[in-house]
Amino acid sequence: MDIGQWRSGRGTTAADIGLGAAFAVALVFQAVALAVSWGGHYWLFDFTAGVVVCTIALVRRRHRVRATAAGLAVAAGTILVARVAELPAEPGPAMALGLSVLVGSALRTLSVPLAGVAAATGFAVVVLSNLATAPSSSGAVAALNGIGWVAALTVGLCLRLFDAGRKATIDRVRRDERLELAREMHDVVAHHITGIVLQAQATQILARRRPDNPENSLAGIERALAGIETAGSEALTAMRRVVGVLRDTDDAAPAMPGPEHLSELVARFDGHGPPVRLRLPERTSGWPPEVTTTVYRVVQESLTNVSRHAPHARSVEVSVAQDEQAVRVEVLDDAPPAPAASPLRGGYGLVGMRERVEALGGTLYAGPRPREGWSVTATLPVAVREPR
Structure with a gap:
């Protein structure tokens, strides 16, 4: 479970609990009021109809269109039955x-045409409630439904x-x-292609030199061609990544520093936050540049969130x-649990980090x-490359 799912699930559960409590209070209040004012068992019809509509409202997320239609249909039927049978005015x-809740949820989540139909x-239903209210009634029920x-x-x-x-x-x-x-990887591809051009020029120079020159040997040319092949493969790999993430054609911006600069990043943070313990692998030189940049950015965003x-x-x-x-890469802190009213950590910074990590085929958890x-x-x- 990532932070988005955890946050959404926690908020949904809290909202449903609070809504269920509000429904229960309203049901009990109306039942007691009708039992006192009307006597007998008149409150049972209102209570039963209220339970049905409130239950539909609580399970509305399973199918919002059907839930909204069912709740409004039950309300309309209840209004008519109450008027014909001379029961207390509905809806309570x-x-x-x-x-x-049903109408508001429909307006928030459904498409514009369906939301308009629900509204x-x-x-x-409000108009029907007003028309069905007995002339001797105070009209409080219709006013309540209008509100x-x-x-x-x-x-x-x-x-x-x-x-x-x-x-x-x-x-x-x-x-x-x-x-x-994509901008960072553009620089990577440009670097590889520049290397290919330089090595190709060097190979041409070798081929034109005199045969008695020991550098103009087949082995020398093969080594140059092998370098061209390696640089070409690296450029092709980086280019494939660029094609997957490029969304604009603006001029390239300089690449961000990689893990070798994490010590400097941690030192800057130490002056404005809690002490940071940094553990790095023995070597990072074989990582692709886009990976080193992403590692740096994840640590940077995480430390920013801590502060x-x-x-x-x-x-x-x-x-x-x-x-x-x-x-x-893992960033852990030991902050005490925040009060329930405090905003959860995450925000749009981690949205961007998740987009970057997933664009490279990775995963990000925050919670x-x-x-x-x-x-x-x-x-x-x-795939860690061996240094040449």
């Missing part, structure tokens, strides 16, 4: 709350705009990160390791540790 407070149908519909419309549209803005921001962060990575969101952390551990298939603190772990596949 609990059902009105459930309808508000119009919800308004029709609920307006609240659903307002909250649903506001959340829809918020979600659209957040999605646009995430898309921009991902696009910028892909562009940055912003975990100022009470006592220590931070940064470890970089490698084996034959992958490079693994809380079992007891305290936070962890960020990135795994990047890499």
